[in-house]
Each structure stands twice: as C-alpha cells, then as structure tokens.
C-alpha cells in the first residue's frame with residue numbers, strides 16, 4: 398500500500414470516497430466501541446455476588462480494624478522510615494566517596510553502587526535475614542525485625558540514593574564552592590553549609606519517588622521471620638486472607654498502600670513542576 | 678577572643694605590600710595562561726587590571742587567593758606566602774575578599790543569610806553579632822530594605838552589592854573584584870561602582886579587573902594592562918589610559934572606549950599587534 402494510499406489520503410479523498418478526517422473519526426469510534434464492549438463483557442461475565450463476598454466483604458473488612466492500621470500500616474511506615482533514613486545517610490556517604498579525590502574511596506563507592514543496584518531486593522532481604530546472623534553469630538541487628546527490614550531496605554536505598562545525591566551535588570554550580578572557599582570555608586565546611594543543602598533541594602522530587610518505592614518494597618519483610626506484632630501491610634493482609642478464606646484483607650491492605658503512595662507521588666510531581674517553573 | 682575585624686598577626690605592617698607577586702606562571706595543560714607576572718599592591722592602594730578577554734586577568738586574580746594553584750612563582754598577601762608549604766589557606770583566604778563576575782550568591786539563603794553564614798561558620802561569631810554586622814554592611818551597600826530577600830528576588834546590581842557585603846563581613850585586608858559589573862544591565866552598573874568607590878575612599882586595598890575605564894580613571898591609583906599572560910604596561914591611569922606607551926594598549930583602549938570605531942579597526946588592529954611585537 399503506502400505510497401499510493403498515503404497520497405490518496407493527502408489529497409483528502411480515499412478510494413471509498415471518504416475524507417481523511419471522516420476516516421479518522423470512524424477509526425476512533427471503533428476503538429471506543431471495542432473498549433466499551435470489553436468493559437461490558439467483563440462486567441457481565443464476572444460473578445458479582447462472589448466478587449463482593451470475596452473482595453469487598455464489609456464484615457471481613459470491618460474485622461480488620463484497627464489492627465490493619467495500628468499494626469500493618471504502622472509497621473510499613475516504620476520499616477520504610479528506617480530504610481529511608483539509613484539510605485539517606487548511607488547514600489550521602491557513598492555519594493561523597495564517589496566524588497572523593499581519594500581513589501580507593503571512589504572504587505569502593507562505585508563497586509557498592511553497582512553491586513546493590515544489580516541485586517534483586519529479595520536477595521538482599523534473605524541475605525540480611527539469613528546471612529548476617531550466620532556470618533556474625535550472636536550479633537543481633539538492633540531493632541529486631543524493624544532493624545533487619547530497615548537494614549535490607551537501607552542497603553539497597555543507599556545505592557540508589559548515592560547516585561541521586563551525586564547528581565544533585567554535581568548540579569550545584571562550581572561558583573558556589575568557589576564563593577564559599579573564598580570566604581575562608583574549608584572544603585568540608587563549604588560542602589556541608591553551601592553545596593549539600595542546595596543539592597538536596599534539587600533532588601527532593603527523586604527522593605520522594607524513592608520513598609514511594611521503599612514503601613512498596615517494605616512488603617518483602619514477608620520473607621523474614623517476623624512475629625505477629627511485626628507484620629506490615631502485605632503480610633498482615635495475606636495472613637488474614639488465609640485465616641478468613643477471603644480476599645478482602647488484601648484489598649484493604651492495597652488501599653492502605655495507596656493512601657501513602659498516591660499523595661507522595663502527587664507531592665513529588667508537584668515539587669518537580671515547581672522546580673521546573675522556578676528555574677531562572 | 679580577638680575581634681574578627683582586626684588584621685591578623687603580622688599583617689598590615691607599614692611598608693609591606695598588601696599583595697606581592699613574583700614570577701607568577703600558570704598553565705592549564707599545555708596552555709600557558711600567565712607567563713611570568715610580577716607586580717605588587719601597596720596597602721590602601723587601588724589597582725585596576727585591564728586587558729582583552731582571555732589575557733589571563735581572571736586567572737591572575739584567582740591565583741591571588743589560590744582558587745587556582747600557580748604553576749610557578751610566589752604570591753604573598755599581607756606578608757604571608759600563599760605558595761609556601763605550610764600556609765593555612767583557609768586562614769589566608771579570610772583576609773582576602775573576592776567578588777565574582779557572576780555574583781555567586783548562595784541561592785538558598787536570604788541576603789542576610791549570605792552575609793551571616795561565613796561569619797558564623799568561619800569566624801565563629803555569635804548569631805546576634807553576625808546579624809548586626811550583616812545589617813550594617815547591607816545598609817552600607819544600600820540594601821537595608823532587602824535583608825530578607827532571596828537572591829532570585831534581587832536585581833543583578835543588588836545581588837552584586839550583597840556579594841560585596843558578604844566579602845566585607847570577613848574583615849578582609851584586600852578585596853579582589855573580577856569584572857564585577859560585566860554581567861549587569863547598564864543602568865545597574867552605577868550602583869555597584871558607587872559602592873566600590875566608597876570602599877576605595879575608605880582606604881580598602883583593592884585589585885579590580887574591569888572594563889569600566891571611567892571608574893579606573895577616577896578611582897585607581899594605578900592601572901595594569903595585561904595581554905597574552907604578561908603585564909604590558911602599568912602606571913597611573915592618566916598615563917596608561919590617556920597616553921598609553923604601547924601599541925597593544927592603544928589598540929585595546931580604542932576598542933573599549935569606542936566600540937563602533939573598534940569594529941572598523943579590527944583588521945588594522947592585528948597589524949598593530951605585529952608592529953608592537955617588532956618594536957619589542
């Protein structure tokens with residue numbers, strides 16, 4: 398086809414006598430029709446009564462409260478916060494090593510970043526849960542499960558945040574460091590008071606996105622041996638779904654995630670938009 | 678505690694140069710930018726450095742506070758050898774104020790914050806004292822009503838005056854200016870030059886790279902013309918600007934003082950350069 402039919406379309410009159418515009422309208426209409434038909438088909442074929450009982454069962458949902466909040470959501474928030482805190486501190490350290498003029502620091506930082514970005518997070522969780530107790534017998538990770546979960550999340554987050562923070566530091570104009578040094582600040586003082594605060598301002602949006610990822614990744618705590626009181630949203634939902642033979646707890650847990658993640662995503666997008674506007 | 682505004686020990690001794698440069702060379706890779714510069718600035722003296730773009734003026738200034746490391750030669754400021762092995766470069770830089778062409782204000786701090794931060798972090802002044810000094814200095818540069826403004830809310834001329842106040846807050850014995858008005862809209866140049874003039878009248882030792890010939894003529898005690906990484910001639914402004922001895926100086930001045938004529942004379946200029954080289 399092509400050359401000839403394209404030409405026909407250019408001219409505006411296709412073989413069937415339809416204008417190009419009219420044909421596009423028909424094609425769009427067809428797409429909408431197909432989409433609507435698919436939705437209707439799913440709606441008709443689904444067994445709504447079973448769905449309602451299994452996925453949106455009010456009695457089951459009501460029985461989850463308040464534990465889904467006071468245990469599940471709370472622990473998700475705690476693991477995420479610990480992971481984010483460790484990742485932020487570790488990420489800053491590794492970023493500074495990556496930018497250091499001392500070659501071994503740079504090598505270590507590069508190796509760390511590549512290794513921990515290259516591993517599945519699940520493997521890191523298993524490593525922290527199984528490997529660390531084996532390697533250092535008797536050495537307890539402080540904070541129990543929260544400590545283990547936070548450490549696993551923090552190890553991975555350190556690698557991702559190090560790259561983000563490095564990019565932020567490099568985005569601060571060189572003149573800033575020079576101005577600070579010319580006032581008599583040492584290199585480290587200039588970094589702390591002038592460069593790093595500006596770098597963090599630049600990278601707040603990507604850091605917020607990182608927080609969203611960590612929040613979801615904290616579900617991997619599932620694979621650590623944890624007590625009932627240490628369950629976070631996913632494990633909580635899954636356990637109760639099993640006990641009650643009903644999927645509603647999974648849905649409730651999912652909604653709890655979205656309550657955290659959607660506002661954070663919106664916040665990140667807004668900060669990004671504001672920054673783009675603020676660039677002068 | 679010693680007052681921070683006081684000169685450091687050994688500085689300002691009568692008869693000693695504020696800035697003394699001998700045999701200064703600076704190369705970037707194979708590009709030799711400064712090819713043996715000797716000159717001095719006496720305490721209280723105002724020296725203007727003029728010369729075509731790329732002649733090494735900024736590099737010279739940046740060597741005076743060691744933002745660039747000289748390849749060879751010595752730089753002494755208030756008697757302290759900055760190129761010596763045991764120099765405390767941060768301490769030395771406190772006595773040397775630097776004002777950049779692009780202001781380099783800290784964008785995350787207000788005007789007041791910009792003037793306060795190095796007083797706090799470097800001189801360890803208490804916040805009330807640092808703020809009092811900062812307010813006095815901002816008033817002195819005509820910005821008493823802008824203490825709470827962020828750099829982005831200030832015009833270029835206002836930003837540059839904050840930058841001058843920021844440098845003065847450290848109680849410097851020498852002030853370096855690198856084309857402080859080149860990035861400004863013409864109508865804002867006067868305010869900045871006015872502040873600099875006031876500073877000169879108050880007895881500050883100043884080394885100023887500038888293209889503002891009227892400022893050099895009226896304020897400078899001495900004018901230094903640089904070209905190709907060397908000092909071509911120096912002397913009182915009445916001689917260097919109004920009656921230059923060298924063809925290269927004449928060519929440069931005709932271009933700066935009368936830009937329209939310069940464009941016509943561009944071709945002729947290279948001939949003059951050749952003539953000057955033959956003369957030498």
Ligand SMILES: Nc1ncnc2c1ncn2[C@@H]1O[C@H](COP(=O)(O)OP(=O)(O)O)[C@@H](O)[C@H]1O
Pocket residue numbers: 705708710728729730731732733734735736737
């Ligand atoms: N950091 C640097 N690295 C490499 N070359 C540089 C650097 N800084 C300056 N130069 C070179 O040195 C020369 C003189 O520059 P500069 O001192 O800025 O001149 P001026 O201020 O008189 O215009 C230019 O050719 C410039 O390219």
Ligand SMILES: [Mg+2]
Pocket residue numbers: 734735736856
């Ligand atoms: Mg320059």
